[in-house]
Amino acid sequence: MYKIVDKKSYNQDVDWMLVEAPLVARNAKPGHFVILRVDVDGERIPLTIAGIDGNNVEIIYQKMGYSTKLLGEKNVGDTIEDFVGPLGQAAHIRDKKHVIGVAGGVGSAPLLPQLRAYKEQGAKVSVILGGRTKDYVILKKEYEAFCDHVHITTDDGSAGQKGFVTDALNPLLESDDTIDHVIAIGPVIMMKFVTEMAKKHDRSIDVSLNPIMIDGTGMCGNCRVTIDDKTYFACIDGPDFPGEHVDFDELMSRQNFYKDEEHACKLRLKKQ
Amino acid sequence: MKNMKPRLKVREQEAVERNNNFLEVALGYSLEEAKQEALRCIQCKNPRCVQACPVRVKIPEFIKLLLEDALDESFETIYDDNILPSICGRVCPQESQCEGACILGIKAEPVNIGALERFVGDYGMDKDLADKPVPASNGIKVAVVGSGPAGLANAASLRRKGYDVTIFEALHDYGGVLKYGIPDFRLPKDIVTNEIDNLKKMGVTFVKNAVIGKSITIDQLKEEGYESIFIGSGAGLPSSLGIPGENLSGVYFANEFLTRVNLMKARAVPDSLTPVKLGDNVAVVGGGNVAMDAARTAKRLGAKNVFILYRRDRKSLPARLDEIHHAEEEGIDLRLLQNPVELTGEDRIVKQVKVEIMKLGEPDSSGRQRPLPTGKYKTYDIDNIIISIGQKPNPIIKDNTAGLDTQPWGGIITDEYQMTSVEGVFAGGDVVTGAATVILAMGAGKDAAHHMDEYLKNKHARTS
Ligand SMILES: Cc1cc2nc3c(=O)[nH]c(=O)nc-3n(C[C@H](O)[C@H](O)[C@H](O)COP(=O)(O)OP(=O)(O)OC[C@H]3O[C@@H](n4cnc5c(N)ncnc54)[C@H](O)[C@@H]3O)c2cc1C
Numbered sequence: 104m105y106k107i108v109d110k111k112s113y114n115q116d117v118d119w120m121l122v123e124a125p126l127v128a129r130n131a132k133p134g135h136f137v138i139l140r141v142d143v144d145g146e147r148i149p150l151t152i153a154g155i156d157g158n159n160v161e162i163i164y165q166k167m168g169y170s171t172k173l174l175g176e177k178n179v180g181d182t183i184e185d186f187v188g189p190l191g192q193a194a195h196i197r198d199k200k201h202v203i204g205v206a207g208g209v210g211s212a213p214l215l216p217q218l219r220a221y222k223e224q225g226a227k228v229s230v231i232l233g234g235r236t237k238d239y240v241i242l243k244k245e246y247e248a249f250c251d252h253v254h255i256t257t258d259d260g261s262a263g264q265k266g267f268v269t270d271a272l273n274p275l276l277e278s279d280d281t282i283d284h285v286i287a288i289g290p291v292i293m294m295k296f297v298t299e300m301a302k303k304h305d306r307s308i309d310v311s312l313n314p315i316m317i318d319g320t321g322m323c324g325n326c327r328v329t330i331d332d333k334t335y336f337a338c339i340d341g342p343d344f345p346g347e348h349v350d351f352d353e354l355m356s357r358q359n360f361y362k363d364e365e366h367a368c369k370l371r372l373k374k375q
Numbered sequence: 376m377k378n379m380k381p382r383l384k385v386r387e388q389e390a391v392e393r394n395n396n397f398l399e400v401a402l403g404y405s406l407e408e409a410k411q412e413a414l415r416c417i418q419c420k421n422p423r424c425v426q427a428c429p430v431r432v433k434i435p436e437f438i439k440l441l442l443e444d445a446l447d448e449s450f451e452t453i454y455d456d457n458i459l460p461s462i463c464g465r466v467c468p469q470e471s472q473c474e475g476a477c478i479l480g481i482k483a484e485p486v487n488i489g490a491l492e493r494f495v496g497d498y499g500m501d502k503d504l505a506d507k508p509v510p511a512s513n514g515i516k517v518a519v520v521g522s523g524p525a526g527l528a529n530a531a532s533l534r535r536k537g538y539d540v541t542i543f544e545a546l547h548d549y550g551g552v553l554k555y556g557i558p559d560f561r562l563p564k565d566i567v568t569n570e571i572d573n574l575k576k577m578g579v580t581f582v583k584n585a586v587i588g589k590s591i592t593i594d595q596l597k598e599e600g601y602e603s604i605f606i607g608s609g610a611g612l613p614s615s616l617g618i619p620g621e622n623l624s625g626v627y628f629a630n631e632f633l634t635r636v637n638l639m640k641a642r643a644v645p646d647s648l649t650p651v652k653l654g655d656n657v658a659v660v661g662g663g664n665v666a667m668d669a670a671r672t673a674k675r676l677g678a679k680n681v682f683i684l685y686r687r688d689r690k691s692l693p694a695r696l697d698e699i700h701h702a703e704e705e706g707i708d709l710r711l712l713q714n715p716v717e718l719t720g721e722d723r724i725v726k727q728v729k730v731e732i733m734k735l736g737e738p739d740s741s742g743r744q745r746p747l748p749t750g751k752y753k754t755y756d757i758d759n760i761i762i763s764i765g766q767k768p769n770p771i772i773k774d775n776t777a778g779l780d781t782q783p784w785g786g787i788i789t790d791e792y793q794m795t796s797v798e799g800v801f802a803g804g805d806v807v808t809g810a811a812t813v814i815l816a817m818g819a820g821k822d823a824a825h826h827m828d829e830y831l832k833n834k835h836a837r838t839s
Pocket residue numbers: 136146147148149150151152163164165166167168169170171172209212213312313314315316317342358359362365366368
């Protein structure tokens with residue numbers, strides 16, 4: 104059992120939580136993730152490690168469906184049944200001079216430790232945070248604390264520039280030659296478009312893939328992704344990969360395979 | 376031998392009935408039945424069955440004790456060599472081990488050693504005979520990585536030798552393949568849980584959610600004072616066919632499919648949070664136990680047509696004979712000498728499998744006739760395909776342990792004392808041999824405990 108030490112909400116959909124988990128905290132690095140089960144009958148869901156504080160692990164999650172909502176019902180002092188990690192490969196911090204991070208929604212959580220690592224390595228770092236509305240742009244303050252530029256986009260224009268993250272990225276890539284690397288983390292469709300844009304402007308790009316996972320130890324193969332016609336297991340080979348040759352359409356299709364069943368879970372949540 | 380009675384069949388659930396449930400298929404012997412079958416053993420002076428048992432269970436002895444109504448002693452006799460008799464009685468490939476060698480098999484049918492072992496094992500389990508006093512801790516800490524049969528056997532033996540044993544398991548439940556792979560209808564999960572509880576009673580510490588190599592590295596275990604470490608992390612990484620279309624939705628590896636059903640309890644659909652999506656027509660690729668388990672599980676979940684695609688012939692099927700019979704009784708169609716070459720789909724969901732018809736050629740390195748392509752093809756409509764063609768060790772420990780030598784396919788290399796290239800670190804089971812059997816893994820865990828004990832005694836003799 105893993106104790107919830109602290110918790111706060113960014114908006115009605117996104118929470119931050121600090122969980123006591125010394126075995127996860129000990130070796131965690133940016134890019135690693137955990138798999139948790141909220142209770143004894145729970146499913147195993149992956150969440151990125153957003154930060155480490157001693158023996159405690161920070162997670163930031165969007166209440167998408169059954170399990171993340173169930174997690175959201177837990178409060179400080181409650182416990183989580185299972186919490187295992189750090190899983191996956193730590194993010195590969197490349198030798199770059201000016202990195203621009205592009206985050207869609209809750210993607211700003213996994214992006215933060217990576218961009219910070221670039222900053223600590225001496226690179227210039229900029230970020231574009233995109234959200235549906237003002238409330239969905241999270242961690243703005245945390246980014247402002249170390250980024251050279253913070254750009255905001257919202258679908259409705261309630262904060263920053265109205266539009267998608269790509270609307271902000273395009274002019275930056277066109278005008279600023281110093282930007283030599285892009286990292287995109289967010290919904291697959293967003294990562295796909297950002298990757299196309301980076302390719303068009305001849306910049307290298309890393310993305311963080313989020314296929315459905317079960318064990319997270321390379322055992323089930325559910326998390327397989329195709330990159331340059333080769334199969335990788337995102338849980339042990341990733342989740343971060345160079346974006347250029349990722350088959351994003353396949354990933355979207357594989358993510359959606361259980362849509363109907365996930366919907367059934369949500370109905371169950373409503374009934375309760 | 377003229378008046379020899381025929382081998383007594385084990386009572387089973389009817390195929391029509393069991394196709395709708397996950398209850399055990401083989402119901403086992405009653406005491407009377409067990410004794411009747413035991414009478415068939417002629418108590419060989421040089422028992423071939425024992426020679427053919429990977430852990431040398433004293434078979435004629437336990438059978439004799441059973442006949443003498445000395446059931447406690449019969450159990451002890453098995454337990455001496457095999458700490459998991461209820462499990463091995465159910466899942467060992469007896470036809471290629473003890474029963475395959477039984478002298479009676481030459482002229483008639485071999486003694487049903489598996490069913491007898493199961494009977495005595497279950498008796499001992501019901502009477503808690505394994506719950507025996509163990510020595511107090513000698514204060515020497517040892518770590519066991521993985522809670523499959525190799526790890527469990529290793530931990531039990533080391534605890535009995537007095538060591539302070541901790542098992543680290545990556546998943547949220549213990550038992551390895553016994554829990555997440557082999558389905559309930561062959562191995563009810565409460566049997567596995569019971570074995571794990573026995574170890575807990577002996578004072579073995581269990582730590583779940585601990586991925587060695589990630590949560591703690593082998594080096595960190597050493598720093599924490601674990602003086603010897605056993606790696607029994609199994610061969611969990613599924614092999615792929617390497618054909619087009621393998622990543623279409625609806626294509627499962629057997630591990631995913633079985634994990635969803637067993638570990639994550641998808642058989643309670645539609646209530647399970649980790650369901651499994653299955654259509655009417657399901658192909659299963661492979662001919663081993665894993666393939667049979669996947670096919671029979673699919674049938675139980677309601678798939679109408681389940682067929683197995685295997686590239687060799689019937690006699691080459693590596694699965695246990697019982698499971699092949701059971702699968703066929705349950706209506707699973709064996710399509711032999713057929714090798715999948717391509718999967719095609721609509722909207723990225725698999726719809727068809729194209730197979731090449733094979734023929735048999737010269738024997739290959741495994742001694743079986745090599746399947747050869749014929750250039751003739753066939754196509755089947757499917758809703759799902761489950762790939763069960765083998766597993767290899769996952770790379771987590773290898774990638775995170777400096778100086779640990781491994782085979783090109785990922786298996787950990789050990790010396791004749793089961794020590795790896797890292798001092799004090801031993802290994803056994805599937806992670807060393809590649810996917811094998813429960814009994815071999817159990818035996819390897821037990822033998823390694825002996826070598827670790829020697830190693831630790833030497834080490835302490837040197838330092839004291
Ligand atoms: C490596 C990795 C890191 C992630 N990091 C974060 C994070 O830091 N914060 C965050 O909010 N989300 C993160 N996710 C996504 C998160 O795991 C899913 O949102 C969550 O599992 C949804 O579960 P649910 O029951 O609440 O919703 P559901 O209604 O069941 O699913 C909603 C969507 O989540 C995805 N999903 C469902 N089950 C799984 C599963 N077992 N594994 C992966 N995806 C699944 C599916 O695409 C689905 O369409 C990450 C995913 C991966 C693979």
